[in-house]
Amino acid sequence: MTWEELFFDLAFVFALTQFSEQLHEDHSWFGTGRALILFVPVYWAWGGVVLYTNQRDMRSLLDRVGIITLGLVSLLMALTIPRAYDDYGLLFVAIYVAGRVLLTGLALRHLPSWRRLLVGPYGVFLLTGPLLLAGALVQGAARVALWAVAATVDLLSPWVARHLVAQSRVQAAHFTHRYGLLIILVFGESLIQVGAVAAHERLTFARFIAIAAAYALVSILWYAYFGYGLSDFRRALEQAPDQPDLRRTVLVYGHLLFSFGIITIAVSLVEMVPAPLDVLPSREAMLLAGGCALFLLTFAYAYWRIHRTIAWRRVGAGAACLLLVPLATLIPALVAVASLILVIAVMVVAEELVMRRQGGDMARAMGEVSADDPTDQGPATEPDA
Template sequence: MPEQEKQVTWAELFFDLVFVVAVTQVASLLHTDHQWPGVGRAVVVFIPIFWTWGGTTMHGNTHDLDRTFERLGVFAVGLCGLFMALALPHAYGSRGLLFGASYWAARLALCLLAQRHYRAVVFNPYTASAFITGPLLLVGGLVHGTARVALWTTAAGIDLLVPYLTRQGLAQISFEPHHLSERYRLFLLIALGESVAATGVTASHHPTTMARLIMVAVAFALACALWWVYFAFTADVIRDVLRTAQVTIDVIRTVLAYGHLAFIGAIIAISTAIGEIIPHPLAHLHTSTAALLFGGTALYLATFGYTRWKTFHNLATSRLATAAVSLALLPLATRIPALASLTLLAVVMIALNVLEALVVSRVRLRAEAQSLARPSAHSSPD
């Protein structure tokens, strides 16, 4: 009998609830300041949040989280994640120490939990975060202004480099592909769900006008289109690539770690922009808001181009072309009402999904025709 695939545990699903709050708080931070410096600061704090979630996911992939000790460890990391989320609105102000200390505590807990499995790999993402980036975030929380930004940016950069630096050692570790692909799908779903929830909550705080109701409907259509691009055409491919990869860590690093960091960051940007325009559906978009909306969509689509190239060495032509169209529409978006801009973007995304559905259908029909033709060819007399 084939070995049963590892399933996501209830403890992991409960743990994910913390990161619903964290994603919401990152969006709130970006909402406060979405000029370029503000976007940079939001990215810098989102990386340790995503790395904490990812480190817990990797630990759960190689350990049995149904054991009491492991569950308690994951819940301890979850509490640290909740403190990080609590600190986020004022992470660059009065709560910097709370953010830095919570991250370091989370990484120390993960290092302790994972040490038995990674004993042969002394330098790994857990030891790097526990002894390098964690202390950097803690020290950053003790200083202020530019010094904090510089230290936290350095820590985020090191965290991003660690998967490359530890590749050789991690190639020795055996990972379960089904569990990993499921976990990262769930995080992307969390981000999409947060965007829908934020749209509804924001709209509920304003008068119910026809323009605002249409705006909510269009925003939901855009969220559905973003979901469709990933879950209808990509999610199963990622799982299959993980299953067949010669070196699993290469796919984990490029597609899951880096790819999903960009996917989820793009969704947060789109969600923040929609939250900005819901109150004023007939006003023109500010340039920074349009950049979040159309630039976030372009980043989301372009990331598929990155992951496709890294896994198959070919271009995701339709998605890259649509990303270019999204960027090309940015100047127009600031000259028309916000509702029209959002509708235009939703139409572009829906058109992409229709085009890809037609391509997939045509490929399937061709494959079926070829499979039907083969038996008749074999049975014909020579």
């Protein structure tokens, strides 16, 4: 991973987390749907850069300047996202398309064929760009509908490309590190938003505890992902016979849901901190507990996709979060957050105990094998979650 990539990610994560402001203004079902529709192409643009830098050695000055310039594009685009459905729609599309054109221009120097350009991750904007532009030229439901079609095209493009062009393998360590960095940056930006809101409020004891609880909730989700997920993803990509299919489902689609789930959690935590002893309205409760459930169930799906085994602890924790949605509308917001922390903590402790037990069994097995054949260390295994 290069410094240019890290710099680009810092600029781009601001664009991703601007959706928190959009959801803060309208977190009804319709508002959440509108945010997700806009989130998809922005996330897809980031994914295109990740794939490009993964397949280049990035020693070229043109590549390095290009990635830094894309960071500026991301920063400018971020400023338009909260009002993209209002008066900044055309500006949002213009900046977005400019970034995609720049990335495609960089990729053209290396693509072996025009066919790969047209159906690959760099060329899909040739379809989505006109749809986004058409949506920017109209208002209201028509804009939402056209942009929803554009988001659908983005989501389907990897499956179409799979059947039309040969898919190349990626460098597993670099690819997973970039997606892991995205998650940690979105987590970090969520905490910054909580801190920014708290800084404008009088720091009472209840708010102090609420800030600590918000930090604890984000931290335990972070621990679950980086403790039991990222290394598993990397090993799976290294060993998968059909790596493109696995990276598409687990990393591309999975991290779309991971990121959006974190953003919804952040919105609800920002609402909770100013009045932690008040009861959460139903919409905020859904964003809070539903966001945690989305994160955990996506985590469970990733495990199933890699190991073809149901991760019962993760499924159970996700289901418990969903069950807390109606309860969260009856109890103080701080208690609702504490309940979610407890649910996720139980899952993490169970994961840790299983991992340690299986690690001990593996060590004993390796010791027995070594006694017979010192050169045979046995295969590495993952804990059955």
